[in-house]
Structures are given as C-alpha cells and as structure tokens.
Amino acid sequence: MRRYFPLMATFAVLIVLFGTASAMYDRFFTARVVANLFSDNAFLGITAIGMTFVILSGGIDLSVGAVLAFTMTFVASMVTEHSWHPVPAISLALALGVALGGGMGFLIQRYDLPPFLVTLGGMFFARGMAFLVSAESITIDHEFYTALQDIKIVVGPKAWLKAVALVFLSLLFGAVSLAHWTPFGRNIYALGGNESSARLMGLPVARTKIQVYALNGFCSALAGVVATIYMGSGNPAMGVGLELDAIACVVIGGTLLTGGVGYVAGTLGGVLIFGTIQSALIFDGRLNSWWLRIAIGVLLLIFILMQRQLSRMSAPTKN
C-alpha cells in the first residue's frame, strides 16, 4: 500500500487545489470545468504519458512539442493541400512519429549519446520540418474531421467529453495497462531502476530503450493528431515549450527524473494539477501578463513542495 503513497499525495494536492479554486470562484465547481480539463489538456496529457515512459526508463525527450507541430502540419497539409483522406494521412503521420522517435532511440542506445542532446536535435529537426511542410497554419476542412469533432459524451449539464478527451482517456488506460501488465512495461521500470542489472538479468535493454523513444514518438504524433481534431487546423509553430510542461506534469505526478520510480496514473494527476492552476488563473482574470507568470511560478512551487513533502513523509524508511 505504501508504494502508492506518492500517487495519493499527488491526488490529495489536486483535491486541495481544486477545492480552493472552487471556493474562490463562482461556477468553478461544475462538470463543465472538469470536462474542459480533460479536453483542453488532452494533447498535453498525451505527450506527458509518452514522456512518463521515457522518464521511467531513465531518459528524457525534448522533441515532443516539435513532433506534435510537425504531425499537425503534416496531416493538415496532406488533407487540405494534397486532398488525402485523413485516415491514411494520420496513419502515415503516426508512423513518421514512431520512426523519428525510434531513430533518436537508436542513436541514444547504440552510440550511448546523452538523450538530452539527441532529442534536442530531434526538436530542432522536427520544428524545421514542420515549417518546411508549411510555413503557415492550415485549416482542415474535411467531413471525417467534422464527424470526429461532433463526437461527444454528455457528462453533466452543458458538459461533455469530446473525442480528444476520449482519445486521451483511452490512451491513459492503455498506458497504465502497458506499464503494469506487460513485460515491455516492466522492462522499462527495470531499465530505469538499474540499467546494468537489467542487462545482466538478460532483459532486452537495447530493444526496450529504442522502443521507449519510439513509443514516445508515437505519443507525440498522436498528440499532434489529437490537436488537429481539437483545433481543426495544423500549425507549425504549435507546442513551443510543450516539452517542459510535459516534464513538469510528469514530475508533479511523482515520477522521479532518475528513472524507475513512478506511475502513469500519477502523470494524470500532474496534468490535472497543471490544468487546474491554469483554469483557476483564467477564472480569476485579474492578473496582468507579468503577475500571471509570477503566479504560475509561485503556484507551481507551492504544489511541487507540497507533493514533495507528502511523498517524503510516506517514503519507505530504509533500515
């Protein structure tokens, strides 16, 4: 039970935060705000899920925002400018995401390069390619997209989960299962926990490492696809700095950057904490640009410290 304490700490922080905001702002405590949290943060959440796996394996990936932008632009360009049907365009985009992620994983694994730098290269590369595909944002106008955008599950008065939120939640479910129920998931934990041990235990370390980055490439590309559904457009300048937000969500969710320790479900908590802080500040609406930045920083600080304190209290005491 104690192993789940950091996870509970994250959700306790979330509840405190949400409760405070509800007490301070009218109409905050509504199903609509909650549903919005899932829709508006869907693609951030998806990149954060991919990032969780990378961080669990002891790595990091800075390319997610740029890969998202590339995917968006690619899909939009194919559909609008080259009249492809969205399905093949999306499939190809996802495959490209996997290929780019896998390629970075290959470089990191085979040549023992620092992930920070390789993925930094990947970030510049994907961003450049996004602009190469189209320097301007492109509207996607296709009945397939309209159909996707019309999918809604009503969860309350004036509140519904949209397709993007459903993709996010299904991926979350899949990711939790992947992490917990499959050998691949457990190998990631082992790899991040102790790489040399994992190697000596005969686990497929090299393959797992490459697969983790490929998986994250897939998640980033999927996030890009979800963003096209969310916005109905492709924008090559999208997602600048998204990688840092994703990393922050993962860490707030209780996953250690050193690898091997953490939960995908915690990342959900991290994303929701992040989203709730933003929502609360929007509801407040009285801060000017600079106070807004300071407030985000201060709130991040407070909730990171709180999460840290809670999980410290619950950390297994070694004898």
Place this chain on the structure above:
Amino acid sequence: MNDPLAKLKRWFTGGGLLWPLLGLAALLAYDFAFVDGFFRLEVRDGHLYGTLIDILNQGSKTMLLALGMTLVIATGGVDLSVGSLMAIAGAIAAALVTQSEMSLALIVPIALCATAALGVFNGALVSVAGIQPIVATLILMVAGRGIAMLITGGQIVTFEHAGFVYIGNGHFMGLPFTLTIVALALGGTSLLMRKTACGLFVEAAGDNETASRFSGLPTRWVKLSVYAFSGLCAGLAGLIAASNIKAADSSRVGEMMELDAIFAVVVGGTALTGGRFNLLGSIVGALLIQTLTTTMITQGVPPAVAPVPKAIVIVAVCLLQSERFRNEVSGWFGKRRATA
C-alpha cells in the same frame, strides 16, 4: 621527447576539447570556402571589424551562460532559468539607469546581486528542498520573466547612458569590450576553480555526492554556490544583452538561450551526469553555436528551416564524441585500428 606531445594529446582528447574544436574548425572551413568575406577583417573607427568579431561579440552571452551552466552541470544539475535571469538583470539595470541618478558602479553590482540571489533561490530548491533541478529551475524560468516584466511594466525600456552602453558596444584594445568581460570571467573562474579547491569540491560533489558529504564536503553549499554563480553569469549576460541593444526587452531577451548554453557545455566535454568539467570546452561549444547561427544568417538559410542544420550539427557533434561511432566509421573505411 615524445612526452610533451603525448601530454598535449591527452589534454585535448582527455578533456574532450578535441571534438568541439574539430567541429568548430569544420564549420569555419565551410565558411572559408563558401561564404564570401567571412574571414575579412578590417580596422574601422580604431577597432577590428568583421564577421569573426561579430561571432565573438554576439557569442559572449552564450559563453557567459555556458560558464555558469558548466559548474551547475558538473554538480549533476541543470539551470533552465538563465534566460529569465538575463531579463531580470537587464530590467533592473535599465530601470535604475533611466529612473535614478545612481552611478553605474552601483547599478551593475545591484543587478548582479539580484540575479545571484535568485540563483541562490534555485540552489536552495535543489539542495535544501531536494527538488529535481529541471523542475526547480523551471519555476524561475516562468516566474522570472514575470518579475522582469513587472520591473519594466511590460515595456521595452530604452536608455542612452554612455557608460552602460559601453558594456555591450564599447571596444577595448580594438576588440569588443564584451570579450574582455568573457576573458575576465573565464580567467577568473578558471583561477577560482583550479587555484583554490572550489573546482575539486564541485567535481567531487557532482561525481559522488554522498561520498563527498561523508568526507566532510559542504555539498549543500557547493550546490547553492554553483546556482548562485550561474545566476551571476546570467546577470552579466543580461547586462550585455540589454546594453547591446540599448534597451531592456524583458519579455523576449534570452528566450531559448538556456538550451544553447546546455548544448555548449555538453559539446564542450562536460557530462550531464556531473563530475569532471571543462570550462574552455564550454566556451568552444558556445562559439560553435554562434558560428552556426551567423553562418546560417549570412548563407541565407530560410529562417523557417534554420532549425534543421542546427539539429544536424548537434547530432553530428554528439556522434563524433561517441567512441563506438568513431570505431564504426573507421571500420567502414577498413582502417580499423588493431586492438589486440
């Protein structure tokens, strides 16, 4: 007779200086061949004038950031807040220059103290509160820009203060004054690191923190100090940036420069995992980035695709540093060194 040569070789390869220098040399060779007038130097208004001088001058900010970042990375950390700290230093200096009668001898220290103090805040989050460096410094990265904008009221504050403008635009002995600053900072830091035990403390604490603590090293103070030092360097870079354009552009200055600085440090041979560091290597790394940027501007690479060459250089330099890759390449050419 072979010994000094071997020593030199060890200094280059062992310190990791060889590959960034090679990368820089390759880039300069390209410029020499394909960019007209890249190496042209002339004397104008009593100082040197040319693209190479620009690279040194524009690169001074990254070099200073890399200097501070080197020590932070040597302790196993990273500082994402340097760009925002640059903005704060610039904002404070601009505000004081325009709104007070204070002398520059007071203004500069005030601005630097402020960023150093914020560096201490970063350090405290990392060493006392035990927050992971990326996240700890992310806080000031976000909030710091807000503080800078608060100081300038969100405006670009311009000034014409001759003394302050000299910092980023003046010339000293025919070269940009910023180079004097970088040289002093590099020299001072090197001396501090190698002629006192500070360097040993930083490397030991970064390589094995527990063992260092058990040996009586004040590891918390070491961490606190390197972040403070990084803040100081960022402040200096911020003053140069503001002085250079005679304005404090608090919302934009230093954006993404933290990544350039980290890249410079790692290319320069300091591992992100901490331990041994190489100050000179970081400087070379910073020059490599600036040369690349300037090359792309002069070569007319469309700005939208400019990130692609940058990506290629990053990955190429990384690969060059990988022993396995080098072995494979020499294998392709059938010249594999005999290992037996």
Place this chain on the structure above:
Amino acid sequence: MKQDDPFSTKSAFGGLTLAGLMALAVGCGGGSDAPTPSSSGDGSASTPSGSSLTVGFAQVGAESSWRTAETESIKAEAEKRGVNLKFSDAQGKQENQLKAVNGFIAQGVDAIILAPVVETGWEQVLKEAKDAEIPVVLVDRGLKVSDDSLYATLIASDFVAEGRMAGEWLAEKSGGKASIIELQGTPGAAPAIDRKKGFEEAIKAHEGMKIIASQSGDFRRSGGKEVTEALLKVHGDKVTAIYAHNDDMALGAIQAIEEAGKKPGTDILVVSIDGVKGAFEAMVKGTLNCSVECSPLLGPLAFDAVEKAVAGETLPKKTIVDDQVYDQSKAAEAIDSRKY
C-alpha cells in the same frame, strides 16, 4: 519507527496548504486594481445595460510594446465603461488561448474579445461560444473559419496592406531602385507572413528593387541587430535599404548600421511597421525613414462592438482600422500624441 512525530508533519502540510491559499489571494490582490469579481449570477442571460458586463479578453501575450499597448488600451476602456474584464495572457501559445476561451465560456461571461495567435484552429471553440450565446469580438487579426457567423465582428489592421504601404513608400523614396534586406518576424506568425506578402507585391512592379537577403529577427530588437550586423558584413555596401516587419527589429538594425560606420536613414533607408513611440523618436532623429502605423489602441472600438453585440445588434463583419504612413516629415508633429 514510523511514528516520528506525526504532529510536526501534519502542521507542515497544513502550513503549505495555507501558503498556497495565501499565494492565490496575494497574487490576485497584487495583480491589478480591478474590482472583485461580481458573482455574475446565472450569467447566461445577457444584461445589455452595459454597466455590469463581464467580458473575457484572451490576449496573445506581452511579447512586444505594441502588444502591451493594445492590452492597456482595452483595460483602460473596460475600466472607463465599468466593465468587469477577465484578462488572460496566453504567452504566445494558441493552446493557452483556447483554454482561456473555454474557461470564459464555462464561467459564463457576457462577451469575449479575442486577439488570436494564429488564423486557424478556432472553429471548435467559436462554435461552443456560439452555442452558449456569447458573442466573440476579434481584434487585430482575422480568422479563417468556414462560417462567418461564428464571430460578431473583426476589428483589425490589414497586415498585407501595411506591407504594401511600406513597399510603396520605399519605392517612391528610392526611385524604384533598392537592394533590400528584409527582417522577418517570427516564422509562421500571421503578421510576418502577410507583411512579407504585401511588401513583395508592392516592389514587384519595380525592377530595380530587389530583396537580397531575408532573415528572421524574431520580432526582437536584438534579433534585428544581430541579423543586420551579419548581413552588412557579407553584402557590404550593396545594401541600400532595410525593411523590418516591426519597429523593434528596425531599431536594432539602426544600431547595427551605426556600428558599421554608416548613417541609418541616409546611407541606408530603414522602413518598418507598427509606429510605436520608439520609432517616432528615431524618425525625429532621422535614423528611421518611415513607419507604417498599425494602431494597437483598439479598446474603444472593441467595446463599442461588444456592447452592440450583447444588445443583439448586427455588426459589420469587418472593421479595418485606418493605417497611416508616417515618415520623418510627419513624425515630429505626431510624436507627442503617441502614448505607447
């Protein structure tokens, strides 16, 4: 072993929570002097009286002085009219802006003013606003949506026209002969794309006018300076004019020209867009030749539109703000009227 001191940890937790709440409270209090949020009741029913309106304003960010001037204009107007303004700064990110608009809808504001980051990607969120019967007034740039009825009106400048005006002015001034360096804005940004387009249209008619280099200065003063510096070295005396997508970059370029030992405004013509105060000062000094005004003072127009829209009146789909060309001859008399 586990019962260290339950009380102290508990109180530590309590303290943190309290600190969190206080920070929220302090943050809000320190933010601005707006009145406390009126609990806007059911909010769905609009109150056309105008005095107790709650309006959400989704701003791009605070990346330039032009942008802050726009924000100030809207805030001032809101205060004047007693409107309860909810302000949100997206820090240049569309995703944040979408969240803000969704948040405003959830909150049940009476109207939304939106200054979109990019032109696409708004269809979904505008549909939701329409479903909730909340009128949306667009300011400073248009949108690409399939259905015009998704927003009430657009109050903006025509970026293409601005670029064209700048190009035409330069053609006239230079007698149709110029070698031009273009300083682009941030790659992908709507003003950068349109201002480039407009300018190119205008000079196409003149065979003697050629853009010899076009690089991004990222809308930054420092970017403008760095790019100009590098390009002047390569193209040397060939350059006769510089066209910058905004004033900040032009002001940076002017410094670079001066440092190259030339006279900006005389040796090299400098044309830019926006018409911020700094540009007027430069024109008075003679270093900047021309700035096409792009007025950020949209507050009065925006709130006129908001009030009409809330009252149910139909508005023209587009209100183009008159942009004027200011050159050195007109600058001196206009400078005193510049607020930003």
Place this chain on the structure above:
Amino acid sequence: MSEPLLQMRGIRKVFPGVVALDDVDLTLRAGEVHALMGENGAGKSTLIKVLTGVYRADGGETSLAGAVINPGSTLEAEAAGISTVYQEVNLVGSLSIAENILLGRQPRRFGVIRWGETRRLAKRALARLGLELDVDAQLDSCSMAIQQMVAIARALDVKARVLILDEPTSSLDDQETAALFKIMRQLRDEGLAIVFVTHFLDQVYEISDRITVLRNGALVGEYETAELPRLELIGKMLGRKPEIVDHAAADGDDGGESAEELLAASGVGRKGSVRPLDLTIRKGEVVGLGGLLGSGRTETARMLFGIEPPDSGSLRIGGETRRLGNPRKAIASGLAFCSEDRKGEGIIPHLSVRENLILALQASRGPIRLLPRAEQEELCAHYIKALNIKTPDAETPISNLSGGNQQKALLARWLALQPKLIILDEPTRGIDVGAKAEIEKLVRSLREKGMAVLFISSELEEVVHTCDRVAVLRDRRKVGELTGSEITEQRIMQLVAHHE
C-alpha cells in the same frame, strides 16, 4: 564422480592493452561445488562473464554436456542452463521481490502479465530455498541477505544446470551464510554444478569439493579441496609463501584502561535506528563492534559520525561535550569514517587517486586554501608507498583501481587528516587476501601511533585478533562488552545468540 558437465578449454580474452585471460581451463561436474579462487585481477570475473555470455571469448571453446556452446548474451546462457548471481546483487531495487525473481519471464496470457501467478511462482521459488517472504515488498527495503537469496531464487528459477555464485557471502553474516550453504548443499545433491567465487578461505573448505585457482589471467591449477592445505592454496593464489599472520598481536597489552579517554558516549541512541548505548573508546585502542548483520553495527557507526545524528544521550570527545549533527562536525572533532559501501559512499569514481586522497583534508581546509600541489603530490607518494597502493600513478582515476587498492586509498584519505578516531565499517569486505592482511596490519600499526579505531567486521576471526575490546550488539541494542582475553569467537557468539 560423474563425467564433466561443463568444460571450458583454452579460453582467451583480450581487452585493449590487457590480456585478461590466457589459455584458461575450467571443468565442472554435475553435483559439485567448485570454488574459483584468485586475487583481484586474477581473471575470475572475466572468466565468469565469458561463461555467461556477457563477453565473447577471443579463443577457446566451451562445451556443456558434450555440446559446444557460445552464448552471446546472458539470456542465451540462461537458456542453455547457466545462471549467475553477481557480487553486487544485480537486481532492480525499486521493484518488488516477485518481479525481481520473474522479470523477463513473467507468466502471461495473451501478452498480459498474470500477477497472481507471478506472485505464486515467486513464492514457490523462494520456498525452494526455505524462505517465506512478502513477495510484494520492495526489494530496496530488504536486507542484503534477503536480496542475495532473491537473486539466487531468480537464478534457479530457470532450469539451471550450472549456478554461478560470485561472492555471495560477502555481505552475509554467519547465520545467513550457514543458511546459504544449506541451500547450496541441497542444490548440489539435486545435481547442479555450482561455481563458488569467494575470498573467505574458511568457506571454501567448508563447502567446496574442488578448487580452480587463477592468477594474472592464467590457470594455476585444479585441485581436490580435501587434498590442498590452506597455506598451499594461499601460496598458489599469491604466487608466494604467505606471511604468517600474527595472531598474538591483540593479546600484547591489556593495560589500555590507563590510557586517556577519547570518546565517551552515554545513552546515545536514535529512534528507529539504535537503542541508547554507552561506549567508551580510549587513545590507542581498537574497539570492535560485534554482532550479526543488521544488529545495529553500521547504524551505530553512522550515528557517531553524525550521518544520522543521535537524538538522545550525550557524547564527549576529548573530555568536551559535542553534538555531531553532520559529518563535517564529526570530522572537525577528530573523527573519520570509512563506509562499508565503498562504491556508493567512498570513492569519487572519475577523480584521480590524488584528488580522492586529499579530499577530506582539503574539505577541512575549506574551499579557498588549496593544499599546494607539491604537498598534494608528496602526500600521495607517501601513502601510495606506505599503504602499498597499486596504481600506475597518482593521476589515474580511482575507479580503475582494484577494490582492495581503492579501499587503501580511502584509508589514506582519512589518515591524511590524522584523525583521533577512525571508524572502519567492513574495511576488508570483497577485497583479496593480500590486501586484507595489509589492512589488518595497518589497523594494528595505527594503534601503536596512538590512534583509536572503531572496527566493524562480519568476520569474527578478524574481530578477535584485531580488537582490544569488543562491544557486541544484538537487535540494535548493546548486549555486552568483552576485553582482552575474553575476546574469543566463542564468547562473541554467546553474547549474540543468548537471550538474557
């Protein structure tokens, strides 16, 4: 005995610049415990890594049950029936016991791990070793002994025919070792061939049937254990006649009572770690901390050194009351501490021997007053010679040294400070016989110089002939103290075992 199960013939392995193995043979029979002996650097680990597929041999041949095998990975070796438990338990601390046993071969259905079945299998694997544990517990929270057992359970869980145990007992106490031996015998009787690598001679004679000795990457010979006297074995390992260890040293002077009191702890304890205890250490005295692993020995040492400072009682050093809240204060009061975890808490791996050596001294001088380079080098030269540290030069990274030499360099780090009291926690663990004898000798010579030593070791024999006085701990509580001629293995065992 039956015919050979596994044969390695003429194995050769070369690393750039070093011949690690040259024409080495190893023959294993089913149903035997085969000790692989040699000093550090003899090539034991390399041979094992070749056998288990971590390295590929550059020459020679390995055959298992008549068929030639050439495993390219640990996985292939395991599939062939060769399993290994490494010296530093190579498991993943952040995962549960059950996972560690079954990682890589979890029972699944449609690719989905069946956790219930996983737990059941893990329990069964542990039951085979006579262990009943909470298999959901995180491995990190278990003692080293348990971790070792888990590693063995994992190794056996594949249908192993050859089990390699690399230094399995180095972190186990006597009882745990006995339990391990029981399991080893049981497995041997089941027909497994067990390769046993260790530095403990006693254990070799207790458990092994045959011995293969390596030295400097070459085969010295293969012997029946019963036919090889101890001294001869040591001679073969060292390549020389071993010094006869001076067993009488500790009995020499019993009159330590009159010496000046250096450290006096009264009622010092820490909640959740060590019960309040009294302990006095005098100048020129070697005080042992006896007891089983986990009895509170290490915790006491760490408490005295201020790593986990005491929360009750008072501490007097040199007659003055001191509060040692952190290692720095302890060092300032004249204490020094060599951790049992050489890799994690001792060496600074990428720094040179010189930098490692001067670190504590430099720390005490502060960051500004750097010890002049000449003095640094003099100091290094002195200790490299005095402690016989084998290193190419002082600028070599310390991680390139063998374990024993790293340990000596760490001792030098503290001696350079000239402390009044040095706490040595398992200073001889996992290092070769030669270095071990040297360190024991060094401890005795420190005493003669008037330094006090607090000595912790799992080897009773070592404690008995090194210490003047022994404080015995049990269950994190001091249960007695022995002086002079009272110090015998027998008496210590009695104190540890008996409930009073």
